[in-house]
Amino acid sequence: MAVVNIALPDMKADLGFTAEGLQWVVNAYALAFGGLLMLGGRLTDIAGRRRTLMAALALFGLASLGGGLVWSPGGLIAARAAQGVAAAALAPVALALITVTFPAGPARSRALGLWGMAGAAGGAIGVLAGGVLTEAAGWRTVLLVNVPIVVFAYAAARRSVPADRRTGPAPRLDAGGALLITAGMMVLVLGVVRTETHGWGSAMTIGTLALAAVLLAAFAAVELRVGQPLLRMGLLTHRPVLAANLFMLLLASGQFGAFYFSSLYMQQVLGYGATATGVAFLPFCVGLVAGSLLAPRLIARLTMRWTLVVGGVLGAAGFAWLAAAVGVDGGFADSILGPFLLASFGIGMCFVPLGTAGTEGVAAAEAGMASGLLNSSRQIGGSVGLAALVTVAAGAAGGSRVEAQANGYATAFGVGAVLLAAAALTALLLPARTGVSQARTADPAADSADSEPVAEHDSAQEGAPR
Structure with a gap:
């Protein structure tokens, strides 16, 4: 998601994009990724984790290769959408x-630490x-660089990820729920990402967001009725899962905006080039x-609750x-370094407990479901938060052009x-x-019904030696 942004001006000049x-190029990825996350999570439970991983890696690699070789705007947008589907x-x-x-405990905490760090x-x-x-x-390399990474990951997955085995019938896909959540998420992301051109109060934005609300409400109604829901x-009535998703929603809203406005501040106010901005x-x-x-x-010392509280604070x-330090006369040492280290250290503390709480007490057969939900919260929070902060920054701008930009960015950091x-x-x-030691799931009946069919291929003993 991040590597493409700096290459956008070169893509525009080379392929002849309109403004x-x-x-x-950004929105096609965001729409596919955000719209299909819940479906992707449930397919993980239904088709098998190894099969899903291998197929998605292959698609991501092919889409990256195609995007790096295309010569038309439409081809690049299609490749970015395919990347989003795989992601x-x-x-x-x-x-x-x-x-x-x-297994729950130190081993899982270490694994989640690496996952969060990455x-x-x-x-x-x-x-x-x-x-x-x-x-x-050139800009093509920001897509082509994914190809060797995917080749390495694909080979590693073949060796280290246990084969999918099931002792009972596979869960059925909730087709109606899949259609509603995919449409609802895509319409929601579409409405949010277009606020920069249409505005939050426009009929287009209000109508799009209202349609998204209707689709998502219909999805919730369907899920309460079907036997094997998406x-x-x-x-969402399980407190750790609910708390983790609310936290992720708010965290992503602030973090995505901070990345966006920090990049703009360094390039448009401090005059950094693309490489210098990346180094900064x-x-x-590190944090x-x-x-x-x-x-x-x-x-281990504070519990997940207080680790998240300290990290958020x-x-x-x-x-x-950062909001207090940015200004037209700022510099890296006095406006960027200290705030970056403090904020990133706190944010880094949050990913391990979020990954743990977001799947706490969830049956193995619903691990993909819970993971898709947590990732959906991150994507929705990031998209909605960034769009809202762009509006806030524009409204807070005042003074000369550079001063106005700095004022707007400072306000956005404050809201973050x-x-x-x-x-x-x-x-x-x-x-x-x-x-x-808590109960396995918020719904004991669902746990006992769903966990048995996948217990064999989910065993910690099978994965640990690898």
Whole structure:
């Protein structure tokens, strides 16, 4: 998601994009990814985790290769949409594999620490890689670089991911629910990403968001009636799952906006080039890694609830510091470095407990469902939060052109701090000592019915030696 953004001007010049058409290089990915996450998560449970992983990796690699070789705007947009389809399966299957392979305790915490570190650091590394690759070898390399990564991941998955085996009948796909949630999510993301051109108060935006609300309400009604739902609504009554998704929604709203406005501030106010902007994000990456690695120890001492509270508060403090420090006379040392380290360390602390709480007490047969839900919260929060903060920044701008930009960015960072502070409050919904001793699931009947068919291929013993 991050590596492409810096290459957009070069794509526009080389392929002849219009200004409105260029945004669909980003939006096509966002629509496919956000719209299909819940379906991708459930397919993980139905088709098997290894099969889903291998197929999604292959599709992502082919889409990246095609996108790097196309010579038309439409071809690039189609390739980005195909990447989004593949990513909608890859994101939930990765988390599901961790939660069913590693037993609850230190082993799973370490695995979730690496998962959180990789996911969080990806945004910062993507900005750096996008700048370096675009300036050194052209925009096509930001897509082609995925091909060797996919080849390596595909080969590693063939060796290390246990084969799918099932002792009972496979769950059936809830086709009606899949159609409604995919349409609802896509319409929601479409309405949000187009607010930059149509505005929040326009008839187009209001109508699109209203249609999304109707589709999502219809999805909820269907899921309450079907025997094997795409999303068992009882998951949302389970406090750890509910708290994790609310926290992720607010965290992504603030974090996505901070990345976006930090990049604009460094390039449009401080005058950094693409590569320099990418390098300036490295401290953010360092903080994310450090926070993710420390999180398992903090969970053992503080519990998941208080690790999330502390992480959210530190992230909010970092964004508040950033809001106070940015200005036309700012510099990297006094306006960026300290706030980046503090905010990223706090955010990094959150990913391990979020991954744990988001799947806490969930039956193995619903691991993909819970993972898809958590990733959907991240995507919705990021899309809606970024669009809202763009509006906030535009409304707060005042003074000369550069001063207006700096004022708008500072206000957006301040709102991001409020969002992370609100996320810290949602962590208080978690039980005081969330852990493996709690009930397996919020719906014991569903647990006993669904966990047995996949118990064999989900065993921790099978995955641990690998």
